[in-house]
Amino acid sequence: MKIVDIKIFVSNPGRNFVTVKIETDEGVFGLGDATLNGRELAVVAYLEEHIKPCLIGRDPHKIEDIWQYLYKGCYWRRGPITMTAIAGIDMALWDIKGKVAGLPVYDLLGGKSREKIRVYGHANGQDIDDTLHHLDHLISEGYNAVRLQCAIPGLEGTYGTLAGKKDYFELQSDRPLPPEQLWDTKAYLDFVPELFKKAREKYGNSVDLLHDTHSRLTPIEAARLGKMLEPYNLLFLEDSVTAENQTGYKYVREHTTTPLAVGEIFNSIWDAKELIENQYIDYLRTAATHAGGITPMRRMADFASLYHVRTAPHGPPDISPIGHAAHAHLNSWTPNFGIQEFIGFGGEALNSVFKYPMTFEHGHLIVNDTPGLGVEFDEKAAEQYPYKRSYLPVSRLKDGTLWNW
Template sequence: MKITDIKVFVCCPGRNFVTVKISTADGTYGIGDATLNGREMAVVTYLEEHITPCLIGKDAHQIEDIWNYLYKGAYWQNGAVSIAAIAAIDMALWDIKGKLANMPVYQLLGGKSRKGITVYGHANGESIEEVLQNLGTMIKDGYKAVRLQCTIPKTKGTYGTMEGKKNYYELQGNRPLPPEQEWSTSKYMNFIPELFKQAREKFGYDIALCHDVHSRLTPIEAARLCKLLEPYNLLFIEDAVTTENPEGYKVIREHTDTPLATGEKFNAIWDAKEMIQNQWIDYVRTAVTHGGGLTPLKKLADFASLYHVRMAPHGAPDLSPICLMAHMHFNLWAPNFGVQEFIGFGTPELNEVFLYDIALKEGLLYMEDKPGWGVDFNEEAAKKYPYKRSYLPVSRLEDGTLWNW
């Protein structure tokens, strides 16, 4: 089954997305997500100038060989730009294979390990009262797990809050240059335990709660935070410290029994290897789009399962519904799946461009059984929403020192 055409689309139905469409000689096509927030056009160039010319005429069925061809054959391996590009190609090829087999992709992996996908939503707010109000609404909506993020008093632009916006997609707009936000570790450390204390007092312990530090602490600071949060029995603390030095997680692990999650910026199994085999983490957060596609992610899941580590793929709003649907299939199959981040059902604009069908029932996300990923891309609708250059924020300490965002 020869590859005859590869097209790359960039659109902004609220946020920027990069979509790849691969067509074959018999007219079958598959789609993949190549979105890399703030570096979208770098991935587009990589796809159009360095990948597409190499794949025309190749057999679309040879997914494993094509993945290795693009990864090993480039010599300059790894890196967020190249991995996002490879991931989109890999996703599109799995979509094609599923359509040709007339089967959902999860069936090609070995079938279901569960009936539905456990998800966690986001309860954010400018105050503890607002966060708890949103948490209560999510519990009523059926969520069994929720991430809590709150603006830190007297701090501008705390990570994970909505900044007065109605939804995540509004956050993308009007950022032609990176906005700068303020960070204070001491204010944060003195405040966050109170958020979880009040959440447990009001809603009890049946709801699973988690929190994203976003790599803003040192290992010993993170260890102290995890100790302070132990009484509130969190599902996990995410990205407590940066992952460049894996042994930072060893320091945290030696001081607390709060479960740890990280890996949304991992590009390859090698990034996760040391943390997994030393059992310094409990959840791997690598996404299909940013981890190179389904082909390497299923290998990462198998490796993690040997060490009792579960998969909890990143589900940010800068990953398109194509990635979400790929995660649905991956999570249905993976025996060591833990939980999926889920930011909601999107906006009318988003759902005009990406066509898919999911439903949340009693904390579990379900989809219809369709060949391939079960998601399509409306090229004509996408033309209505042109690309807008946009960036993630930059974080600085109160004295102006550049910090992790």
């Protein structure tokens, strides 16, 4: 079997997605997700100009050799553009191997460790009552783990809420430039414990609660927040500190027993090595789409398991259903899987482009036994939703200083 073509599709059925299709001389093809939110076309150029010419004629079954070739062979290793491009190729190769074998990818990885995949949803609100209203709704849908985010009094919003809109993507409909919002650390630290206090008063411990700081705090500020949230028994506190300096989490860990999670912007095991081996974190949030695909995620999970760290892959709406399916197969296999972020199945446009092998039942995803990744991609339908330039937001302090978003 040989690779005869690699096609790249960019579509926007609600969000921009970069879909990789590897075709073979035996008619079997595989699909991969190479979406990098806000830098989609950079990945497309990398795939078209630098990867595709190198893979035509190669054996698609040699997944490990191709992964090493793309990682080590370019000399300029790592980075989100490179690793997202490699991820799209890697997923497509696993999809081909599964289809040829007649087996779902989780069976190729070693078989299921579990029959269902626990997920958590997002409850975002403009105030505490609004957030708890959304929490009510998710609980009624069957979720038993929910992330709470709330606008900060005195600001137009904070991470998870923007200017009264459901989603930052909506703010760019007329002017596709990065939305900007203010950040006030003191106001945030004064407010967030009250949100979780009210949630526990209403629900007790019947639901697991999570929170995402989105790297807005210094280590000592994050330590203070973790300490204040200890009475509310969070499943985890996510991205409390930027992780470029991995030892920052050492100081948070030393001051609080609130479980810590990080990793959604990581693109290799090296981003997490010290965090894992020093047990500074409890959950690794790295996404297959942004970290080179299924092949390296297996290694990251195995390495994490040696240090009591569980996986909790990033699951935003800007990862395509192919990326979510890759996570579902990985999560089914991973012995040290913890929980999966899940924003729900897409709307009419997305569902006209992608068909995916998952169902949601009582706070869990169930993945079926379709060979490969199990995702179908309608190329004609995708043509109806052309790419639309968009960006993630940026944050500024009240004095105008650019801050972490």
